[in-house]
Amino acid sequence: MFVCGQCILSTAAFIFVFCFRYNGSLPNGDRGRRKSRFALCKRTKANGVKPSTVHVACTPQAAKAISNKDQHSISYTLSRAQTVVVEYTHDANTDMFQIGRSTDQSNSDTQSVQSTISRFACRIICERNPPYTARIYAAGFDSSKNIFLGVSFKLFSFDGWTNYKWGPCEHPRNGFVEDSKPGVWREISVCGNVFSLRETRSAQQRGKMVDSETNELLDGSLIDLCGATLLWRTAEGLSHTPTVKHLEALRQEINAARPQCPVGFNTLAFPSMKRKEVVDEKQPWVYLNCGHVHGYHNWGNKEERDGKDRECPMCRSRGPYVPLWLGCEAGFYVDAGPPTHAFSPCGHVCSEKTVAYWSQIPLPHGTHTFHAACPFCAQQLMGEQGYIRLIFQGPVD
Structure with missing residues (x-):
């Protein structure tokens, strides 16, 4: 499991993502992208994106957006004859981090450890300025800056997910402190909408939309990516945690x-x-x-x-x-x-x-x-x- 992108220390607040089961470090040590925790810090240059143009039909403009490696886009396949493409444009006020299986070539002689999560499991968008709000979205952009959702996904107002891009998230009540109580698991969609969980991960019927909640990550939020569980901690929250x-x-x-x-x-x-x-x-x-x-x-x-x-x-x-x-x-x-x-x-x-x-x-x-x-x-x-x-x-x- 890896967090995509180099983390640059700065005066801005930073966030740590902790991986369950490693107890502080991997057996062979934290090396490269294989680590037990990751620091997400303000980048030297913003790389965030935000929704822009929506192509409702399969038009030449939509095809151009898909093939443009400099343009982020999400493609929703409605049928063999129709595709909805949502173009994303650069956002100078946010940084983007993507979580999934690393696709880098390794020079190590050891065999690669198999991962249960998708190559492009989810993406996190963090504001570069106070209050440094972070939001989570299901699915991540691939190496061509595209997200493709096939006919197996469910479409709800240009929103959806697939069986391999399931992003449930839980927020603790009262924060991550001594008197914290368990929250409720929710499912986060590709566009960041919040839903109650489906009966099973492969169920075709979506849960109910929860309008009263958002995809904002809070100190102590848990992220589950098909078996890989992550704990989200903020710099402020960690200041009250033992070292x-x-x-x-x-x-x-x-x-x-x-x-x-x-x-x-x-x-x-x-x-x-x-x-x-x-x-x-x-x-x-x-x-x-x-x-x-x-x-x-x-x-x-x-x-x-x-x-x-x-x-x-x-x-x-x-x-x-x-x-x-x-x-x-x-x-x-x-x-x-x-x-x-x-x-x-x-x-x-x-x-x-x-x-x-x-x-x-x-x-x-x-x-x-x-x-x-x-x-x-x-x-x-x-x-x-x-x-x-x-x-x-x-x-x-």
Whole structure:
């Protein structure tokens, strides 16, 4: 997944787009366009576009607009004999960013990772001047600056979408803060109109237009692109979010308290945030049904039971036994509280209010279902709440 266009730092407010499941960085590092987050900043030169002339019939002017590589256009095919073409003209007051699968040639010897989203999934138009409003639209212009919608799309006043250009978006109520509540998923069309969701992604019947809402992106808005989920954060919103340095300080504070394993009495320690997914010998482990934190041990791992179903030595409750990992992507936190809770069943640790928030967010899954997931790894949450309070034992000396 990539955000098209070079990002130039400036005095203007900037926006970060965070990708779910990467927990702060990709396994092989953030390189080139393959990153776990992207900064959208004011460009040195505006490249935004806005609707201009509409050709209702298949005319020579319409054909010229389609073939003109310097002219942005959207073509709606009504039938074999008729096409509606909407020409777009340059807008000096906005910048455009496009999101989709990268089509660049790579010199890497590694095989390209397959993406579930369209090459041209959506486009975001940002104002270059205060208040720097950003709006999202389904579908993106291709390398020839065209968007083609075939006969399979639905046309509503020169608006539409296809099965592969589905742009649902959710805005949190009260913003992305401690007391935020889940919003409602909407579908954004090619022209930026807002609709209620269809029954399934492939349904031919569109949802109802929601006149009271707009396609403006707000701090904490979620964007789903056929399985790839993005979190939109503004510069102002991130100013109230803990930094990576703050999370590192919290990690060191926990380790300085010298939590111990109640079985082996060995001191536990969260590994460096740079060593994600590498189990350390001092790694804390947790029983997800009760929250008691231990070091790794073989207690309760009887042959007749599944290796993931263990018995806690402290309270005898049985359930999954997993290593704990700190949530390293600060952009997913709703507050700067201590890491006292863990998502279930993945074991990613963050603040209480952060786990409570994400456990209430229904994320699109498949063509018509939703479920809550851990933002750090995108794994579906399990259990009554989807998270557990951690119970550490302090040093006995």
